[in-house]
Amino acid sequence: MTSGHVSNVLLVGAGAIGRLHAREMRACTFCTLSGVVDPTPEGHAWADSIGVAWFPTLADALAWGRPDAAILATPNPTHRPLALDLIESGIVTLVEKPIASTLDDAQAIVDASQATAVPVLVGHHRRHNPIIRTAHDLIGQGRLGRIVSVAVLAMFRKPDDYFAATWRREAGGGPILINLIHEIDLVRHLYGEIVSVHAMSSNATRGFAVEDTASVLLRLDGGALVTIALSDCTAAPWSWDLQSGEIDSYPSPAAPVTTSVIAGSIGSLALPALDLWHYQKRQDWYEPLTRETTGYRKESPYVAQLRNLCAVARGTERPVVDAREGLLTLRATLAVTDSARSGTTITLSSSSNTPCEGS
Ligand SMILES: NC(=O)c1ccc[n+]([C@@H]2O[C@H](COP(=O)([O-])OP(=O)(O)OC[C@H]3O[C@@H](n4cnc5c(N)ncnc54)[C@H](O)[C@@H]3O)[C@@H](O)[C@H]2O)c1
Incomplete structure (x- = not known):
């Protein structure tokens, strides 16, 4: 070196x-x-x-x-x-x-x-994407106020031949561990530690042993609630991979769409466009909301x-x-699988994030 x-x-x-x-x-x-x-x-x-x-x-x-x-x-x-x-x-x-x-x-x-x-x-x-770095900075600067509610869409269509490999049709080979883990990592990075998880999953469309769809609710330390809709069998553009331009092998989107909405007490942010919405005067739904788009320097x-x-x-x-961050993200992602299987809410202790109990 x-x-x-x-x-x-x-x-x-x-x-x-x-x-x-x-x-x-x-x-x-x-x-x-x-x-x-x-x-x-x-x-x-x-x-x-x-x-x-x-x-x-x-x-x-x-x-x-x-x-x-x-x-x-x-x-x-x-x-x-x-x-x-x-x-x-x-x-x-x-x-x-x-x-x-x-x-x-x-x-x-x-x-x-x-x-x-x-x-x-x-x-x-x-986490290295400049869009995410900018969102992290805006949230850190308090531009959204207190994070209240986050909605994430992760809907896309994997091709049929993707499932030729047997492991992709079996438990662990589905979109929760392969794709949702990225969303869970961003939730932890941007909005706060996950303290409880409730999820449902479905294999009704493809009929494989593994899930093709999931709905996930997360409660964060500090009280914010997160909703994630995930599916790998939908003809849909609402996916970070399809919208962020991170990977060349996906086509450019016909029109940009929002994949995450982060709603805070004094402002909200849409990703990946980095559109920041806020009131000029009073916090009041009868007042006009202003949209500001934050620029960033593109880098892979x-x-x-x-x-x-x-x-x-x-x-x-x-x-x-x-490694510890990787462990905590894995722990929260596995809790999604556990909750979907058991039908219970999984509580993660805020200090160690160890799953403690279904409730
Ligand atoms: N961060 C991302 O965007 C991203 C994207 C895809 C995959 N991944 C992760 O990357 C890893 C690999 O995924 P992939 O899609 O490239 O899989 P892959 O099946 O395409 O490639 C795995 C490679 O590892 C080789 N291999 C197997 N055992 C080995 C060993 N003992 N020593 C050396 N090589 C060995 C295989 O021959 C194969 O070439 C997985 O952990 C996956 O979750 C991350």
Whole structure:
């Protein structure tokens, strides 16, 4: 690692998101992808095609040399063992979201990171999006007053061939753990800690074992209420992924639509447009509301996340999303699944966010 440049980043897992990280690394000036770990012939061929060293296992890569940083982009159940190996080797690692598939696995990663003082970052990339950073600033400056009510729409259509992989039709492979987790992370980041969760889910449209739709109610520390409508089987544009422009593979929207409304006591905000609504004079529904749109400098959240990884590896920044944050977001997301299954409200203790009881 020369000053400023992180010259030796190891990518573990050459699948969909791993290749996106590789593309961003190869286009940026502040770090260099030096090796790829993936056991498959496809992974090997792809590493050869981009001219990067290939290793069938993480142990082989670590025997070859110690990277400055690593990105772990493998299936969720492998996060725990691979993350622990990387942490024990002292390597600052970005673990893709969810941090792990179970709370036990997530806790093991948090504990190892704390015990060794080796920082772990978790790939909740939306926190790095300049739209979210701006929303966070506006809320922090008190422009909305007290957050009262939030409504989030996450409605989109996954193509039929997406479900060719068996795991995507089974428990854990559905939109709660894959997509809703991003919304839950933003709720925690922007509006406050989640103290209770009530949810319903349905598989009535596709008929797979896994849910295709869910309705979620959250109570936040401080009293705000959040409603989230989620579905991956609707012909609909109301989705952060479709509207935010974060990922090139989705078409540009025919017309922009709002995916989150954050209503506060003195103002409200619509995302992703960053439209801020407020009264000029009295807080009174007979008065006209004014709309102000806040500008921001566009940047890929994946590049910003990579920049944070490199700065953490150089010791100049802390993780924007650390292992404990990843654990708390996973805990709240799993509570959605538990509530939908049991029909009960799940209470999360505000200090540790440990699920305590159904009520
Ligand atoms: N942040 C995001 O926007 C985002 C988007 C998609 C996926 N993800 C997360 O990224 C992770 C990977 O998802 P994906 O869609 O890229 O999956 P994928 O199935 O496309 O790719 C996973 C890759 O990991 C490889 N792999 C499996 N076991 C391995 C091991 N022991 N060592 C090295 N490589 C191994 C596989 O061969 C495959 O190439 C998951 O945790 C997922 O939740 C995050």
